[in-house]
Amino acid sequence: MSSAVGRALAWTRRRAENVLALLLVTMFVAFIIQILMRYIVNSPVGWTIEVSTLAWLWGVLWGAALVLREEEEIRFDVLYGILPQGLRRACDVVTGGAVVAVFGWSLPAVVDYVTFMKVERAAYLGIRFDYLYSVYVIFAVAMIVRHGAIVWRALSGSSRPA
DSSP states (O other), rough: OOHHHHHHHHHHHHHHHHHHHHHHHHHHHHHHHHHIIIIIIOOOHEEEEEHHHHHHHHHHHHHHIIOOOGGSSSSHHHHHHSSSSHHHHHHHHHHHOOOOHHHHHHHHHHHHHHHHHHGOOOTTTTHHHHHHTHHHHHHHHHHHHHHHHHHHHHHHOOOOOO
């Protein structure tokens, strides 16, 4: 990979981390406002719950799709670690292929459902659900690309180390 492409990808990754940090701050501030309004002012507001929930949903899926690195993912790899390199590569092909197949197979239905949700709106914020849940499409595409790359590396012999 050229250094310009590497720098561009690093810059993009930092911006994705910035978005994730902003989502965490938003969730925290909404949570604090919710506590203050409920227990100090004695006038609970509903929009804070909606903001917290949406920031959490976006944070989890955005982070898993665009921020989390492959080596940072939680995996059960006790057995994987004791396998010889060839068998590890075969496991990468099978599991990565399964993830690509499932997400690829479900992607058209996911896109249809998310676009269908334009008829619904969030109760307090009034934001269309297709906007709110579009992050799942980003997540699904990222999983297809990420696990496709794992399969490619395993097939080309440049699989991740044990």
